[in-house]
Amino acid sequence: MRIGVKELSSQATAKVNPEVQAFLHDLKGKTIDHVFFVACGGSSAIMYPSKYVFDRESKAISSDLYSSNEFIQRNPIQLGEKSLVILCSQSGNTPETVKAASFAKSKGALTIAMTFKPESPLAEAAEYAVQYDWGEEALAINTNYGVLYQIVFGVLQVLENHPKFEQAIDGLDKLQAVYEQALEKEDGNARQFAEAHQKEQVIYTMASGANYGVAYSYSICILMEMQWIHSQAIHAGEYFHGPFEIIDESVPFIILLGLDETRPLEERALAFSKRYGKKLTVLDAKAYDFDGISDDVKGYLAPLVLNRVLRLYADALAEARNHPLTTRRYMWKVEY
Amino acid sequence: MRIGVKELSSQATAKVNPEVQAFLHDLKGKTIDHVFFVACGGSSAIMYPSKYVFDRESKAISSDLYSSNEFIQRNPIQLGEKSLVILCSQSGNTPETVKAASFAKSKGALTIAMTFKPESPLAEAAEYAVQYDWGEEALAINTNYGVLYQIVFGVLQVLENHPKFEQAIDGLDKLQAVYEQALEKEDGNARQFAEAHQKEQVIYTMASGANYGVAYSYSICILMEMQWIHSQAIHAGEYFHGPFEIIDESVPFIILLGLDETRPLEERALAFSKRYGKKLTVLDAKAYDFDGISDDVKGYLAPLVLNRVLRLYADALAEARNHPLTTRRYMWKVEY
Incomplete structure (x- = not known):
């Protein structure tokens, strides 16, 4: 039927x-x-x-x-x-x-x-x-x-x-399975990231398009707020017009690759970073299993998966640094 | 007449x-x-x-x-x-x-x-x-x-x-005089800033409204690109929802105060930073002489003055660090 x-x-x-x-x-x-x-x-x-x-x-x-x-x-x-x-x-x-x-x-x-x-x-x-x-x-x-x-x-x-309402809702409905597969796949990587970065004082994030907000959130909420690590979410297109001068083998970057139309910007930023940087952590939504989700909405849903995976990276980092994600010195504690 | x-x-x-x-x-x-x-x-x-x-x-x-x-x-x-x-x-x-x-x-x-x-x-x-x-x-x-x-x-x-075309053009026409007064006023402050910050590895900037782009430019073009200093332009309203946890007496901030409607955000961010930070550099557009420029456009013109003054701060910093603003390792030098 x-x-x-x-x-x-x-x-x-x-x-x-x-x-x-x-x-x-x-x-x-x-x-x-x-x-x-x-x-x-x-x-x-x-x-x-x-x-x-x-x-x-x-x-x-x-x-x-x-x-x-x-x-x-x-x-x-x-x-x-x-x-x-x-x-x-x-x-x-x-x-x-x-x-x-x-x-x-x-x-x-x-x-x-x-x-x-x-x-x-x-x-x-x-x-x-x-x-x-x-x-x-x-x-x-x-x-x-x-x-x-x-x-x-x-x-x-x-x-x-x-016309994309049905695909979007259907995609959201199937997203939990994507999360679970992605989290399983990334578990070891998250621990490795945490181990490698526990002494870092600066960690940049980078993305573009639909994924930029995920990088922003990780920078300001996880790294700065919850870990007191210096950070900035760099836009992958803007990278080449200033920020890329900061990278060398000592500066860590988390680079997100999504599935939306701006992916070429993220790929270009990654390719450059690989040449001059060394401490690169790459989360690529292509590695996750979006099977059964319409191509029309995959690009829009990728940031949700990247964000969920990054939470795993945050948990692991907090544990490795012995600095729980709930630690604050000002938020909810002093007047502001 | x-x-x-x-x-x-x-x-x-x-x-x-x-x-x-x-x-x-x-x-x-x-x-x-x-x-x-x-x-x-x-x-x-x-x-x-x-x-x-x-x-x-x-x-x-x-x-x-x-x-x-x-x-x-x-x-x-x-x-x-x-x-x-x-x-x-x-x-x-x-x-x-x-x-x-x-x-x-x-x-x-x-x-x-x-x-x-x-x-x-x-x-x-x-x-x-x-x-x-x-x-x-x-x-x-x-x-x-x-x-x-x-x-x-x-x-x-x-x-x-x-109706603000005339005021805006008239304001732009009178702006050079504002620049000159502001630059004269800030000359000593710029040198003092440069002296105090020559060894810093991270310097944040902060602003809101019409002034945010000025902070952004100083972060990504001057500090990261031209001085290889870690940075982020923090939005003064977002500050209290994550980034402010990074501040303590060791972390330098450049805080801009403009003349537009979002000034209360910048003032709030400054007041908090004064309580928990120590290395604060404040550029306040109120200190500059906008006499003769219509109140209707002062808020829009303030970022131009702040930007011009910050260039003085950049020149002084470059000199103190013996790292000319023209120095690049990648831009225009390698393929990207």
């Missing part, structure tokens, strides 16, 4: 978070010409691939991504009744993001907040709130990345009748 | 680069709904304040800023006949940017290229080309930053009848 588009669509819809479904239902018939992705730190980093999706896929909706306070103070003149503002905070308690939700609402924008804590100021401040899962037990499709893509591809389907 | 708006406008226009004038003349009557800022490294960094201007000032034109190869590979679906693509390359010879100009033209977009070398592949590849001045003798209004603002505020005036 041939499965028709409509049936496929409802099969996909059944896998979508009920709160996202309710939001998408209400979205029908609304006019949105601008999406703003607004969050801080790690919650902002998960939004970079979604900006990439909008740039490549949306015919009529422009998009911007801002750290919450930058968004408020920048006060984009186009923020208004035709804007959708997507916010995220793990605790639902990030003051800048809560304020950004109220600010966006005061401008007449439609607001949807993602959080791990549905009973939180952010969930209250936004018009719609969606809970995601978090931790070792969370399935890929239900994590922050997964739920955000449900929203993003759902918005594209509802507002632009975009 | 009261000077009417029309007269003011032609007074301002007379100060505008003739090639920009010709472009603006041809722009009349065209429909543009998206501006793409496309360049690499330092030439990309000068465009960040212009994206800030568009976000705050343009009612109907969305904008994006991409490194040239990212732009080509990302291939934004909205790039087309209603797009204006503004490109820049000092040499006019940056392969990625030349290719980006041809790519944008092939999509039907209007292209304007800024370059120091009018007889260059980029000038040929773009529909319009504008030469800017460069070096110690160049007046602020005629530099890359100055010419870009002529284009940006000109586009806003032509397409949206935007």
Whole structure:
């Protein structure tokens, strides 16, 4: 029996978070010409691939991504009744993001907040709130990345009748198996990385396109925040216009290779780094088993896998350095 | 005698680069709904304040800023006949940017290229080309930053009848005097900075809003490329969501304070850094004499002054470290 588009669509819809479904239902018939992705730190980093999706896929909706306070103070003149503002905070308690939700609402924008804590100021401040899962037990499709893509591809389907919704949801549904295979494959590499880098004081990360946010998150949240190691997420295309002068055999780089259209930038950066650097750690999404996932969305899903694998690298590094990922000296401890 | 708006406008226009004038003349009557800022490294960094201007000032034109190869590979679906693509390359010879100009033209977009070398592949590849001045003798209004603002505020005036064109051109015209006062004021501070930082292996920069690109440029072009010092340009709002855990009394930061709406972010980052850091270098645009420049554009012009002052800091650092700013190990020397 041939499965028709409509049936496929409802099969996909059944896998979508009920709160996202309710939001998408209400979205029908609304006019949105601008999406703003607004969050801080790690919650902002998960939004970079979604900006990439909008740039490549949306015919009529422009998009911007801002750290919450930058968004408020920048006060984009186009923020208004035709804007959708997507916010995220793990605790639902990030003051800048809560304020950004109220600010966006005061401008007449439609607001949807993602959080791990549905009973939180952010969930209250936004018009719609969606809970995601978090931790070792969370399935890929239900994590922050997964739920955000449900929203993003759902918005594209509802507002632009975009055809990749089914593939995206199906891909998210199959992603947990990719994670598991990738984690198994990388387990030894992660330990080796941790062993080799436990004394390093600087570790750069590098990526482009849909993967840049993953590098950014690893740099600012894992290395700087949780390990107190100097870092920067270098854009693989920008590398050749300044940053590459820093590399030599003593400087460690983590280089990500994704599956999206900017992969040639990452490959070029890797090829150069191999010639003049020595401490290179390469995570290549091609090594992971995306079988059964549509080619149309593989590039968009690769950063999620790279991010999951990098968490393994973070755990191993923390253990090797005897510096738990929960260690902080300022965050949540002092006033700021 | 009261000077009417029309007269003011032609007074301002007379100060505008003739090639920009010709472009603006041809722009009349065209429909543009998206501006793409496309360049690499330092030439990309000068465009960040212009994206800030568009976000705050343009009612109907969305904008994006991409490194040239990212732009080509990302291939934004909205790039087309209603797009204006503004490109820049000092040499006019940056392969990625030349290719980006041809790519944008092939999509039907209007292209304007800024370059120091009018007889260059980029000038040929773009529909319009504008030469800017460069070096110690160049007046602020005629530099890359100055010419870009002529284009940006000109586009806003032509397409949206935007009222700040005169103030912006008048401000650019008066900016050279601001530079000179600021450079005189900072001369001793720059030497002191250079002396104090000559042995440092890591120096962070930090800013937000219109000033972020200045921090980015100093990090990737001056510190990493020209001095082989580790660095990252930290966004002052993101600071509190990861990067601030890196600061202690041993870690140097250059913190920029501008005059735009995001200044509270920079002030907050500075206040925290003062509590836990010690090696802080603060450049505050409030210390410079913007008298006679309209309040409406001061925030947009501050990054130009900060950038000019930071060049003084770069010169002093290079001298103190006996590592000329022209030193390279890879750029222009090896294949990449």
